[in-house]
Amino acid sequence: MYIIVVGGGKVGYTLAQSLAIENNDVVIVDSDDSTIRRTSESLDVMTIRGNGLSAAVLRQAGVTDADLVIAVMDSDETNIVCCLTAKKLGAKHTIARIRDPEYALELGDLKDDFGIDMVINPELQAAVKISHVLRFASAVDVETFAGGRVEMVAFKVLPTDGLAGRAIADITPALPEPVLICAVERGDEVFIPGGSFVLEEKDKIHIIGKPTNTTAFSRFLKRPDKRLRNVMIVGGSRIAVYLIKHMTGTGMHFKLIEQSENRCTHLCELIPDATIILGDGTDEAVLESEGIRGMDAFVALTDRDEENLIAGLYATHLGLPKVVAKINRIGSMKVVDRLGIDSVLSPRMLTTDEIIRYVRALGSSQDSGFESLYRIVDDKVEALEFIAGESTRYLGVPLRALTDRIMPGTLIATIVRGDKTIIPLGGDAIEQGDRVIVITGTGSLSDLNDIFRRDVFRSEV
Amino acid sequence: MNYGIIARTLGYVMMVEGSFLSLSAVASLLTGASDVGSFYPPILLCVLGGYPLTRIKSKSDRFFVKEGLMIAGLSWLVMVVIGALPFYIGGHIPSFVDCLFESASGFSTTGASILTDVEALPRGLLFWRSLTHWLGGMGVLVLMMALVPLSGGSSLLLMRAESTGLDPGKVVPRMRETARRLYTVYIALSAIVLVALLLCGMTFYDAALTMFGTVGTGGFAHTNTGIGGFNNLPAEIVVGVFMFVCSVNFGIYYQMFTGQRLAFFKNTEAVVYTAMVGAVVLLISFNILPIYGSLSAALHQAAFQASSLVSTTGYATANFDLWPDLSRALLMVLMFMGGCAGSTAGGFKAIRVVVIYKAIRREINHILHPRRVQGVTVDDRMLSEEMVRGVLLFFALYVALLVGSFLLVLMIDGLDLLTSFSSALTCISNVGPAFGLAGPMGNFSMFSGYSKLVLTFTMMAGRLELYPFLLLFSPAMYKKG
Numbered sequence: 001m002y003i004i005v006v007g008g009g010k011v012g013y014t015l016a017q018s019l020a021i022e023n024n025d026v027v028i029v030d031s032d033d034s035t036i037r038r039t040s041e042s043l044d045v046m047t048i049r050g051n052g053l054s055a056a057v058l059r060q061a062g063v064t065d066a067d068l069v070i071a072v073m074d075s076d077e078t079n080i081v082c083c084l085t086a087k088k089l090g091a092k093h094t095i096a097r098i099r100d101p102e103y104a105l106e107l108g109d110l111k112d113d114f115g116i117d118m119v120i121n122p123e124l125q126a127a128v129k130i131s132h133v134l135r136f137a138s139a140v141d142v143e144t145f146a147g148g149r150v151e152m153v154a155f156k157v158l159p160t161d162g163l164a165g166r167a168i169a170d171i172t173p174a175l176p177e178p179v180l181i182c183a184v185e186r187g188d189e190v191f192i193p194g195g196s197f198v199l200e201e202k203d204k205i206h207i208i209g210k211p212t213n214t215t216a217f218s219r220f221l222k223r224p225d226k227r228l229r230n231v232m233i234v235g236g237s238r239i240a241v242y243l244i245k246h247m248t249g250t251g252m253h254f255k256l257i258e259q260s261e262n263r264c265t266h267l268c269e270l271i272p273d274a275t276i277i278l279g280d281g282t283d284e285a286v287l288e289s290e291g292i293r294g295m296d297a298f299v300a301l302t303d304r305d306e307e308n309l310i311a312g313l314y315a316t317h318l319g320l321p322k323v324v325a326k327i328n329r330i331g332s333m334k335v336v337d338r339l340g341i342d343s344v345l346s347p348r349m350l351t352t353d354e355i356i357r358y359v360r361a362l363g364s365s366q367d368s369g370f371e372s373l374y375r376i377v378d379d380k381v382e383a384l385e386f387i388a389g390e391s392t393r394y395l396g397v398p399l400r401a402l403t404d405r406i407m408p409g410t411l412i413a414t415i416v417r418g419d420k421t422i423i424p425l426g427g428d429a430i431e432q433g434d435r436v437i438v439i440t441g442t443g444s445l446s447d448l449n450d451i452f453r454r455d456v457f458r459s460e461v
Numbered sequence: 462m463n464y465g466i467i468a469r470t471l472g473y474v475m476m477v478e479g480s481f482l483s484l485s486a487v488a489s490l491l492t493g494a495s496d497v498g499s500f501y502p503p504i505l506l507c508v509l510g511g512y513p514l515t516r517i518k519s520k521s522d523r524f525f526v527k528e529g530l531m532i533a534g535l536s537w538l539v540m541v542v543i544g545a546l547p548f549y550i551g552g553h554i555p556s557f558v559d560c561l562f563e564s565a566s567g568f569s570t571t572g573a574s575i576l577t578d579v580e581a582l583p584r585g586l587l588f589w590r591s592l593t594h595w596l597g598g599m600g601v602l603v604l605m606m607a608l609v610p611l612s613g614g615s616s617l618l619l620m621r622a623e624s625t626g627l628d629p630g631k632v633v634p635r636m637r638e639t640a641r642r643l644y645t646v647y648i649a650l651s652a653i654v655l656v657a658l659l660l661c662g663m664t665f666y667d668a669a670l671t672m673f674g675t676v677g678t679g680g681f682a683h684t685n686t687g688i689g690g691f692n693n694l695p696a697e698i699v700v701g702v703f704m705f706v707c708s709v710n711f712g713i714y715y716q717m718f719t720g721q722r723l724a725f726f727k728n729t730e731a732v733v734y735t736a737m738v739g740a741v742v743l744l745i746s747f748n749i750l751p752i753y754g755s756l757s758a759a760l761h762q763a764a765f766q767a768s769s770l771v772s773t774t775g776y777a778t779a780n781f782d783l784w785p786d787l788s789r790a791l792l793m794v795l796m797f798m799g800g801c802a803g804s805t806a807g808g809f810k811a812i813r814v815v816v817i818y819k820a821i822r823r824e825i826n827h828i829l830h831p832r833r834v835q836g837v838t839v840d841d842r843m844l845s846e847e848m849v850r851g852v853l854l855f856f857a858l859y860v861a862l863l864v865g866s867f868l869l870v871l872m873i874d875g876l877d878l879l880t881s882f883s884s885a886l887t888c889i890s891n892v893g894p895a896f897g898l899a900g901p902m903g904n905f906s907m908f909s910g911y912s913k914l915v916l917t918f919t920m921m922a923g924r925l926e927l928y929p930f931l932l933l934f935s936p937a938m939y940k941k942g
Contacts, residue, residue, distance in 0.1 A: 002634075020634075020635075025633065025634040025635060025638075026634050027634055033845050040617055041526075041615065041617060041618060042615060044616060044617075044634075044635055044636050045634050046630075046631045046633065046634035049842075
């Protein structure tokens with residue numbers, strides 16, 4: 001696909017990188033010389049220096065034939081105007097990043113008039129993601145599929161679990177409800193484990209199954225799944241506002257520490273339910289006096305990555321049940337994961353994932369529709385959701401018979417058929433209309449048929 | 462330093478060279494020449510040495526500026542050394558230094574020769590000698606990028622190290638696709654020239670070899686009498702026109718082909734370049750009018766010689782060394798400037814002349830109005846100060862290398878001033894013929910081995926636009942970190 005990314009900032013760069021790796025023709029437009037230089041030297045994309053709002057520049061970037069224009073400049077207004085211009089000049093699809101909560105809400109209605117096909121709000125996404133993690137106290141990460149009927153939950157293997165040193169085949173029969181251990185992160189590597197795979201301490205395991213079953217699994221791990229009541233947030237950023245608004249009515253109480261007096265006043269207005277504290281949230285004395293030790297969860301959301309990580313480490317050190325830190329600039333999640341903070345999330349990665357998902361969906365054929373995508377650790381392993389359609393191969397053929405035909409390193413993790421959620425065994429088959437969740441290490445799937453080996457299929461036909 | 466990726470790229474370069482050597486071996490067999498044996502050892506070397514290198518694994522596929530320069534410099538060095546082997550193995554050029562000179566002259570598209578009797582060389586080796594022009598013209602790394610999927614986004618660094626001009630841009634987003642399209646333009650131009658020459662009545666062999674020299678702007682003659690010896694006026698016109706055509710940015714032809722018909726006229730460099738060459742042709746025509754009698758004959762000779770020298774090809778239809786001093790000086794100016802960025806031509810490049818002119822004009826404005834703020838713009842695009850400074854320093858370094866090479870040659874061999882200077886100039890600009898003893902009717906055989914090495918070095922540095930080749934000899938490249 002021919003994709004123009006307008007704005008070469010953090011998100012623009014990461015996007016261009018991921019899109020170029022997936023074999024799209026990518027053009028980056030940015031007005032800053034050094035950004036252009038850096039991008040052209042490290043990515044296989046075309047770079048154009050110029051104002052992304054100018055029709056001439058957009059034409060030069062090939063907007064008339066573009067399949068997609070993504071506007072990720074600093075200001076919301078610029079992004080809106082850019083999409084509007086691009087659409088008028090002939091771009092087929094447009095995506096705009098809109099961050100201002102006021103716009104974000106209203107744009108839902110105006111999207112079509114502005115020629116924007118998708119509005120992306122990184123802060124809102126981050127807030128939703130944090131809310132998932134906070135709801136599930138014992139997990140470090142939660143992702144939902146099939147409209148919430150399937151959950152993928154990540155746990156860290158602790159010495160108290162009794163999982164370390166046991167093989168997967170050994171654990172599975174002992175589980176109270178069926179779930180599938182679909183991916184294991186160990187150090188820099190990610191494995192899609194077979195039955196003989198032996199777990200070790202500190203592994204991060206991803207399990208997939210019905211929400212009730214994943215909850216049962218966390219009970220099986222003997223981790224008290226008590227509800228988190230008191231949450232301390234440092235940094236009164238937009239994410240904090242979205243998060244608190246999102247969690248209103250769940251019975252959670254938020255204490256928000258913010259440094260700027262003006263911002264505090266403003267926050268009081270925006271989120272009257274939360275306790276707003278004026279102070280430096282990276283100062284241990286402030287944290288202690290506000291009772292960090294008594295908190296159930298700690299979320300660091302300041303604008304500075306370092307402060308978030310340090311505050312997060314401090315909370316982890318105090319033994320809080322749940323610690324979440326936001327990072328934005330740091331590219332390598334691998335390094336950050338080693339620090340030991342429960343959940344570290346990057347709005348930039350979330351935005352990129354969301355857009356990649358959209359791009360792949362555009363590229364996939366109509367009836368093997370691509371539904372959602374979740375990337376586990378630095379893009380190595382992905383969990384994808386597809387809907388099986390007429391053109392899906394091997395419909396109704398038991399999976400047992402397909403072992404040789406499925407790409408190596410690919411796992412059919414869950415099949416959702418109507419109300420039923422199936423963890424597929426050898427005898428199960430994919431039927432038309434099923435939602436199929438696939439875990440793969442091969443990358444770049446955009447169609448359910450991509451999980452089958454092409455050479456074998458061709459030789460059969 | 463990522464040595465894995467350097468080795469791998471070198472391996473691919475060797476494979477590419479091996480296939481071109483094989484093509485020459487085929488040419489040797491088809492023409493019934495006796496020299497096919499000269500090609501087997503280097504082909505074996507390319508395959509047996511190159512293939513294992515391409516299998517070397519590295520921890521990461523990423524590389525940076527340093528590796529990019531290193532790859533470009535080393536690739537060309539390896540290519541030239543292997544390219545010299547066929548001449549040496551058959552014993553057709555006995556001294557290895559001479560072989561190196563001939564090979565470097567071929568790949569750098571210089572076209573300067575140490576052979577006194579070109580026709581004594583068998584036809585297979587002559588084919589190889591001219592083919593090196595074609596490969597060297599557009600660049601082996603660009604060809605490799607078109608053929609081999611080189612992962613990683615840093616491939617622009619390679620293109621930048623090998624291509625000529627300020628800042629080679631991509632014509633399409635993907636590097637591999639860009640390389641392919643530029644090569645498509647190159648191959649299309651080659652095909653046009655080949656067909657045109659065949660229509661002019663040349664044999665296929667003569668037409669092919671002349672085409673290699675024309676499109677690659679190299680200029681090796683494969684007969685003792687050169688291009689004038691064919692006594693074929695239409696062919697001379699084809700060669701004359703296409704030498705000029707191939708000294709203009711190939712990106713422009715791509716744009717013209719994809720719909721922007723007026724791209725040529727919107728490109729400052731191309732327009733200024735054409736105007737300058739046109740003016741020089743007229744001046745020379747009037748200057749040499751007394752020698753040739755008629756204006757048409759003078760114009761024909763002036764245009765061919767100017768086109769040949771400014772495009773840094775070096776074919777000659779007249780002994781311009783006998784022309785008046787003004788004409789010779791003007792030709793020397795053209796030789797210094799060379800063609801446009803992004804073409805197969807060598808030399809200082811017209812775009813840099815444009816930038817220096819504009820920088821000087823700005824400086825004058827600045828002296829008169831010290832508070833005036835002004836940028837240097839080319840094609841409505843403002844160049845960064847870093848780039849302007851880069852061009853000025855490139856000029857300084859270019860002149861320094863030219864002078865250094867001239868003085869060394871003068872010291873070693875003690876030939877006359879004109880011969881020594883013009884030889885250094887012709888080598889750094891990758892033209893071919895010089896003036897004096899090394900003029901269009903002479904050759905480089907009278908230089909000693911040391912001088913030939915100096916000139917070989919100068920040719921390579923000139924082709925790679927100094928830095929990639931010079932840095933190969935800098936200790937800073939080999940320091941860790």
